[in-house]
Amino acid sequence: MPMDIPFLTIAELGRAYDQRELSPVEVTRALLDRIAAHDGKLHSFIRVTEDIALAEAKTAEAELMAGRRRGPMHGIPYGLKDIVETAGIATTGQSKLRQDHVPTEDAEVVRRLKAGGGILLGKLATWEFALGGPSWDLPWPPARNPWDRDRLPGGSSSGPGAAVAAGFMPAAIGTDTGGSIRGPAAFCGIAGLKPTYGRVSRRGVFPNTFTMDHIGPMTRSAEDIALMLQVIAGFDPADLGSEDCPVPDYRAALDGGVKGLRLGLIEGWHEGAGAHPDLGPAIAEAVAVLERLGATIEPVKLSSLRDYTDCKTTISSVELYSIHERDLRTRPQDFGRILRNRVLPGALIRGEDYLAALRWRTALAQEQAAAFRRFDALLTAAARTIADKADPGQPDRHVSTPSITMPFSISGVPALAIPCGFSRAEGMPLSLQIAAAPMQEAMALRIAHAFQQATDRHRRHPVLTKESSLCATTSAICRPRPRTKSALWSSAPVSTCPKS
Amino acid sequence: MQQFIAAWPEYEAMVRRLPRGRAYAEEPAHSFRSTRFAEG
Numbered sequence: 335m336p337m338d339i340p341f342l343t344i345a346e347l348g349r350a351y352d353q354r355e356l357s358p359v360e361v362t363r364a365l366l367d368r369i370a371a372h373d374g375k376l377h378s379f380i381r382v383t384e385d386i387a388l389a390e391a392k393t394a395e396a397e398l399m400a401g402r403r404r405g406p407m408h409g410i411p412y413g414l415k416d417i418v419e420t421a422g423i424a425t426t427g428q429s430k431l432r433q434d435h436v437p438t439e440d441a442e443v444v445r446r447l448k449a450g451g452g453i454l455l456g457k458l459a460t461w462e463f464a465l466g467g468p469s470w471d472l473p474w475p476p477a478r479n480p481w482d483r484d485r486l487p488g489g490s491s492s493g494p495g496a497a498v499a500a501g502f503m504p505a506a507i508g509t510d511t512g513g514s515i516r517g518p519a520a521f522c523g524i525a526g527l528k529p530t531y532g533r534v535s536r537r538g539v540f541p542n543t544f545t546m547d548h549i550g551p552m553t554r555s556a557e558d559i560a561l562m563l564q565v566i567a568g569f570d571p572a573d574l575g576s577e578d579c580p581v582p583d584y585r586a587a588l589d590g591g592v593k594g595l596r597l598g599l600i601e602g603w604h605e606g607a608g609a610h611p612d613l614g615p616a617i618a619e620a621v622a623v624l625e626r627l628g629a630t631i632e633p634v635k636l637s638s639l640r641d642y643t644d645c646k647t648t649i650s651s652v653e654l655y656s657i658h659e660r661d662l663r664t665r666p667q668d669f670g671r672i673l674r675n676r677v678l679p680g681a682l683i684r685g686e687d688y689l690a691a692l693r694w695r696t697a698l699a700q701e702q703a704a705a706f707r708r709f710d711a712l713l714t715a716a717a718r719t720i721a722d723k724a725d726p727g728q729p730d731r732h733v734s735t736p737s738i739t740m741p742f743s744i745s746g747v748p749a750l751a752i753p754c755g756f757s758r759a760e761g762m763p764l765s766l767q768i769a770a771a772p773m774q775e776a777m778a779l780r781i782a783h784a785f786q787q788a789t790d791r792h793r794r795h796p797v798l799t800k801e802s803s804l805c806a807t808t809s810a811i812c813r814p815r816p817r818t819k820s821a822l823w824s825s826a827p828v829s830t831c832p833k834s
Numbered sequence: 835m836q837q838f839i840a841a842w843p844e845y846e847a848m849v850r851r852l853p854r855g856r857a858y859a860e861e862p863a864h865s866f867r868s869t870r871f872a873e874g
Contacts, residue, residue, distance in 0.1 A: 545863070545864045574870065640851075641851075644848045644851050644852065645852070647848060648848060648849060648852060651845070671837065674838075675837050675838050675841055678838045679838075679841070679842060679845040682842070682845070683845070683849060684849075687849045687852060689862055690852045690853070690854055690856075691852055692862030692863050692864065693856050693860050693861065693862050693863075694852060694853055694856075695862070695863040696860060696861065696862065696863045697856075697860065699863060730841065733841070733844040733845060733848055734844055
């Protein structure tokens with residue numbers, strides 16, 4: 335088993351704990367060392383919770399030594415996008431408006447991760463309140479992409495995307511209203527799942543909208559998405575959008591393979607003007623892999639990305655304004671420029687227009703429901719471009735650029751991003767998006783797992799150097815390092831990537 | 835404010851593109867469900 339701690343998966347860490355080859359304390363110290371060495375250039379953290387992490391690691395270590403395994407996240411370090419509330423730890427939304435806000439209660443997702451024995455490494459960067467960004471006028475700088483520090487990790491779960499890709503943690507919690515998990519996952523070459531609306535409780539997560547917010551896992555493999563989702567999914571009566579549906583065994587469902595599945599490849603979304611030239615061939619190659627594994631692929635036509643983006647942005651603009659109206663009236667100067675400019679239009683959209691968009695949303699969701707009666711899952715890209723350059727002067731394309739993630743925000747169905755290749759000129763990740771019917775996360779994960787068992791895209795990681803966080807433009811696989819039985823349970827610090 | 839004024843035409847065009855004239859039975863997504871509160 336590879337023992338390069340920064341890039342071990344949740345599944346691999348669990349096995350290493352079981353075999354006493356690693357301990358949670360050893361892993362946590364190694365990751366904290368790596369964060370200290372490299373995050374000064376990546377800015378993926380707003381706050382590192384070192385003391386909490388080490389205390390939780392010691393508790394997990396003692397419990398695991400005593401044979402008490404709480405579940406798949408026991409002893410696993412993770413991070414939280416900084417709109418997820420943590421009792422006693424500042425939760426800022428990366429905004430001046432909330433930079434001193436210290437919640438008194440944990441978000442439901444945090445409560446579940448704590449109960450599952452997870453180890454909180456810290457609070458991670460976001461665009462301002464999960465929408466306004468990338469911004470250079472906030473109290474913290476925007477996160478950078480570990481594949482190329484001159485580029486951004488996408489948003490708004492920018493910190494989780496960068497931190498997981500950089501090998502700072504195997505897993506993080508992101509949020510997704512229009513693509514904020516899937517975009518950063520795509521741009522950073524990791525896996526990210528927007529679960530079904532209502533699958534994971536929103537309680538204690540600062541809202542972006544009232545009808546399209548989703549909380550979900552970001553990891554380096556589909557298997558790890560399944561393991562983390564197992565812990566955070568489930569009904570919460572205190573969240574009015576929460577669905578009271580049984581939570582299946584996501585790990586057990588991974589191994590079904592794709593033989594006999596019918597998959598719809600959505601026409602026109604990942605091709606054409608504005609799409610990266612290497613994206614079409616990368617998606618075609620991924621489709622060919624799934625066909626070789628036994629799936630049947632057929633084209634399917636849905637409404638245009640322009641339609642979906644207009645519908646989503648009309649709804650979200652109004653709901654966003656409702657959320658921020660009071661602060662906008664009383665503290666407009668404390669908003670970042672981009673967030674303020676995206677909140678203001680919501681004041682000018684009429685109720686009639688909002689309802690027209692909500693009624694259109696019903697029709698668009700029904701269009702997808704019809705497609706899911708024909709197909710087990712739908713395939714497209716998770717991003718039409720590679721990660722943007724970090725350029726404070728770049729114009730805001732919030733409305734003008736059609737989004738390839740918003741269609742599944744509209745319908746609320748589960749949608750998973752996984753890496754499927756790299757651009758030739760820039761060496762930046764490209765990503766496949768797999769969407770399934772409501773509550774069928776297991777189907778999307780099963781397809782992704784089959785793809786990842788047959789390929790190595792998800793095993794490629796950026797290389798961070800000590801002097802800077804510049805990474806190779808060609809991908810590199812961190813070499814497995816042979817390990818003997820543990821130094822571990824003695825908690826000795828361990829050096830991390832051989833390149834670091 | 836100048837930036838907002840510059841951005842507004844794109845929002846206005848977006849709203850103009852919304853389809854209108856749906857049948858009354860075509861209700862908004864996320865319509866009210868009273869049983870949700872009885873359950874909770």
